[in-house]
Amino acid sequence: MGSIIMIVAMFVVFYFLLIRPQQKRQKAVQTMQGGLKKGDQIVTIGGLHGTIDMIDENTAVIRSKDGAKLTFERNAIREVRQSAPAPTTEV
Numbered sequence: 001m002g003s004i005i006m007i008v009a010m011f012v013v014f015y016f017l018l019i020r021p022q023q024k025r026q027k028a029v030q031t032m033q034g035g036l037k038k039g040d041q042i043v044t045i046g047g048l049h050g051t052i053d054m055i056d057e058n059t060a061v062i063r064s065k066d067g068a069k070l071t072f073e074r075n076a077i078r079e080v081r082q083s084a085p086a087p088t089t090e091v
Helices: 002-034
Strands: 041-044 049-055 059-064 069-073 077-082
Touching: 002 077, 041 059
Parallel strands: none
Antiparallel strands: 041 049, 041 077, 049 059, 059 069
């Protein structure tokens, strides 16, 4: 009986220390990648800094500081440095 309790306790510890934080990170990455838009300043997983010039459901065209346009898979974007300003509507 004691060994069963130890196995359950180890599973609970692994869940809270390993599985749950990984799920939170995955959800945060999916939210970030789902909210990408033209004009966002981003960093790719390879370390390229640039601005999103065009984006569709699978790829993003990124303009680097020297003006080069490169096409990346959407999931190659690691982080958004600065979000593009929201468009203003004038009445």
